[in-house]
Amino acid sequence: MPEPGIDHPRNRNEFMDWFSEEEKCYEYLEKIRWKSGFICPSCSAKQEPYRTTRGRLTCRSCLHQTTVTAGTIFHRTRTPLRTWFSAIWHVTNQKQGTNALGLQRVLGFKCYQTAWTMPHKLRRAMVRPDRERLSGLVEVDESYLGGKETGVVGRWVDKKSIVAIAVELNEKGGLGRVRLRQIMDVSADSLTPFVCDMVEPESTVKTDGWSGYSKLSEKGYIHDITVISSSDSPAHVSMPGVHQVASLVKRWMLGTHHGSFSPQHLDFYLDEFTFRFNRRTSKSRVFYSIG
Numbered sequence: 001m002p003e004p005g006i007d008h009p010r011n012r013n014e015f016m017d018w019f020s021e022e023e024k025c026y027e028y029l030e031k032i033r034w035k036s037g038f039i040c041p042s043c044s045a046k047q048e049p050y051r052t053t054r055g056r057l058t059c060r061s062c063l064h065q066t067t068v069t070a071g072t073i074f075h076r077t078r079t080p081l082r083t084w085f086s087a088i089w090h091v092t093n094q095k096q097g098t099n100a101l102g103l104q105r106v107l108g109f110k111c112y113q114t115a116w117t118m119p120h121k122l123r124r125a126m127v128r129p130d131r132e133r134l135s136g137l138v139e140v141d142e143s144y145l146g147g148k149e150t151g152v153v154g155r156w157v158d159k160k161s162i163v164a165i166a167v168e169l170n171e172k173g174g175l176g177r178v179r180l181r182q183i184m185d186v187s188a189d190s191l192t193p194f195v196c197d198m199v200e201p202e203s204t205v206k207t208d209g210w211s212g213y214s215k216l217s218e219k220g221y222i223h224d225i226t227v228i229s230s231s232d233s234p235a236h237v238s239m240p241g242v243h244q245v246a247s248l249v250k251r252w253m254l255g256t257h258h259g260s261f262s263p264q265h266l267d268f269y270l271d272e273f274t275f276r277f278n279r280r281t282s283k284s285r286v287f288y289s290i291g
């Protein structure tokens with residue numbers, strides 16, 4: 001049996017072999033959950049539990065029952081774990097991610113609804129390992145997605161969704177990790193919490209001269225303001241990081257999701273983008289970060 005977090009299936013055949021039966025999937029989840037053996041969540045007894053089907057475990061000391069899937073995205077699912085695992089494999093190994101239609105085709109779902117809700121649940125799980133805040137030199141800006149291109153004046157938009165972007169720059173000017181969030185407007189009430197949630201205090205935060213960023217100094221950041229309107233360089237020169245990330249997000253939304261999304265689901269897509277972007281240089285497959 002493979003060791004979770006250490007052994008990674010190298011290809012689809014190996015993956016299919018490891019998770020050929022429902023029981024193997026439960027066994028695998030159990031090993032992720034209790035690395036050095038089952039511990040009863042009720043009485044803390046550390047001993048082999050009684051096992052029944054679908055990952056149900058019973059403590060030998062107090063007879064407390066728990067499931068392997070409690071507290072995971074698989075909790076109370078009616079879909080077999082094998083199907084879930086296949087979906088994760090598919091979603092994380094497609095270079096550009098996948099949409100519901102692709103997943104339905106690959107996994108042979110009869111019901112589009114199942115194929116549609118699955119990637120959303122996965123995206124939510126994907127972002128969990130990403131709670132750590134950015135630090136060092138961080139560029140912050142907003143970008144607009146969807147809606148009509150015409151008739152937009154300045155920052156005041158009608159049907160477009162606004163996305164706040166924060167990206168780390170390393171010493172050589174290369175891009176580090178990103179954080180994205182859909183925001184309702186570009187006021188300080190929206191932008192200040194975004195920066196506080198995503199960036200460590202005492203980091204240098206580089207923004208343009210927009211008043212929505214005016215409270216960053218008092219929140220403990222070193223605020224580096226580039227006033228684009230009064231400088232000769234266009235936005236993509238003075239803020240290369242966020243500019244690049246913004247165009248990658250747009251291209252990805254167009255390519256994978258055909259540019260169509262409803263604003264209430266945009267956060268899920270942003271989570272998936274973040275997850276992929278932040279692991280773009282990692283050789284290990286992302287399957288294990290979700291488990």
Ligand SMILES: [Zn+2]
Nearest residue numbers: 040043059062
């Ligand atoms: Zn117990």
